[in-house]
Amino acid sequence: MLISMNVNATEEQMRAVCTRIEELGFRPHPLTGTSRYVIGITGNKDLSAADQLSQMPGVAEVIAVTKPYKLVSRDMKPEDTVVRFAGSDATVGGAELAIMAGPCSVESRDQIFRVAEAVGKGGARFLRGGAFKPRTSPYAFQGMGEKGLEIMAAAREAFGLLVVTEAIDQESLALVEQYADMIQIGARNMQNFALLKQAGRTRKPVLLKRGMSATLEELLMAAEYIMSEGNYNVVLCERGIRTFASHTRNTLDVGIIPAAKKLTHLPILVDPSHAAGERDKVVPLALAGVAAGADGLIVEVHCDPDRALSDGAQSLYPDQFAAMVGQVRGIGEVLGRTLPQPGHPQPTGAGVSK
Ligand code: PEP
Ligand code: MN
Numbered sequence: 517m518l519i520s521m522n523v524n525a526t527e528e529q530m531r532a533v534c535t536r537i538e539e540l541g542f543r544p545h546p547l548t549g550t551s552r553y554v555i556g557i558t559g560n561k562d563l564s565a566a567d568q569l570s571q572m573p574g575v576a577e578v579i580a581v582t583k584p585y586k587l588v589s590r591d592m593k594p595e596d597t598v599v600r601f602a603g604s605d606a607t608v609g610g611a612e613l614a615i616m617a618g619p620c621s622v623e624s625r626d627q628i629f630r631v632a633e634a635v636g637k638g639g640a641r642f643l644r645g646g647a648f649k650p651r652t653s654p655y656a657f658q659g660m661g662e663k664g665l666e667i668m669a670a671a672r673e674a675f676g677l678l679v680v681t682e683a684i685d686q687e688s689l690a691l692v693e694q695y696a697d698m699i700q701i702g703a704r705n706m707q708n709f710a711l712l713k714q715a716g717r718t719r720k721p722v723l724l725k726r727g728m729s730a731t732l733e734e735l736l737m738a739a740e741y742i743m744s745e746g747n748y749n750v751v752l753c754e755r756g757i758r759t760f761a762s763h764t765r766n767t768l769d770v771g772i773i774p775a776a777k778k779l780t781h782l783p784i785l786v787d788p789s790h791a792a793g794e795r796d797k798v799v800p801l802a803l804a805g806v807a808a809g810a811d812g813l814i815v816e817v818h819c820d821p822d823r824a825l826s827d828g829a830q831s832l833y834p835d836q837f838a839a840m841v842g843q844v845r846g847i848g849e850v851l852g853r854t855l856p857q858p859g860h861p862q863p864t865g866a867g868v869s870k
Pocket of ligand 2: 620621790816827
């Protein structure tokens with residue numbers, strides 16, 4: 517259910533409608549960034565009671581949303597969502613393409629500082645790197661944990677990059693929320709509903725990666741879980757799915773980008789690294805993703821990939837990354853999308869809550 521207010525409705529009328537929605541036992545979601553006041557309504561109860569809201573002052577229309585996902589839907593919010601970050605002018609979903617880069621895993625302070633400097637110079641505004649790693653084998657490197665988050669936060673201060681890092685369970689999410697600018701929910705946890713709800717109760721933007729066999733509708737429903745708890749800053753990410761094709765680690769589903777754009781206002785990134793599995797296929801997939809309308813890229817980069825503790829084979833060398841960003845800039849120009857000038861970004865001090 518969706519309430520569309522009159523163009524000249526007052527904030528007081530809007531607040532009154534929200535209060536009434538709560539009295540009826542539902543949850544109001546006032547949506548910002550729209551050309552008029554719009555309030556989404558969610559709740560487990562029968563929403564027909566909400567019909568009476570149509571008589572309230574300032575209400576233009578009560579619209580039934582028939583899709584299973586509500587808050588993520590373009591019916592609810594026709595304008596694209598632009599995700600912003602405290603203390604930074606970086607965005608995801610605006611005109612500027614978001615470039616996130618860094619190693620698969622945080623391995624040491626020296627490793628992160630070297631790669632952070634390199635990707636910053638190469639054109640990234642976001643530093644990626646996992647401190648909590650969801651590994652197929654219990655015997656594989658599981659990540660540095662909180663120490664790894666401290667290193668990422670230190671790199672943010674030193675190089676002015678925003679930090680995106682993965683949470684794999686409720687305990688790590690509580691830590692990631694404190695240290696990171698953006699919380700990554702990985703493919704394996706896309707339908708960990710308890711984790712999604714907890715991420716929805718934070719106030720940090722969430723990068724939600726598509727599960728390796730999830731449909732678009734399942735991805736949107738996972739995003740709905742986060743938004744239903746009040747966190748509207750969700751960014752989707754296509755990272756390749758399981759198919760019969762074995763020439764890449766996963767099959768990059770480029771078609772999901774225009775399909776998602778039609779159904780949802782949320783931004784969508786492409787992760788060409790986990791789709792490719794091998795370095796030489798990463799750049800073409802990255803370019804394809806941007807050409808298809810992705811809002812940016814998240815790419816694995818390592819200064820010494822042969823010695824990486826995870827995903828070395830698919831990690832770009834810094835100079836390959838910088839060259840890729842140059843090509844992305846060219847494609848962006850055709851599409852009316854910009855990229856930040858490469859160079860050493862200024863420390864922002866953004867997002868530090870510790
Ligand atoms: C990662 O980003 O390193 C990762 C584990 O990705 P995914 O969840 O897409 O496999
Ligand atoms: Mn990885």
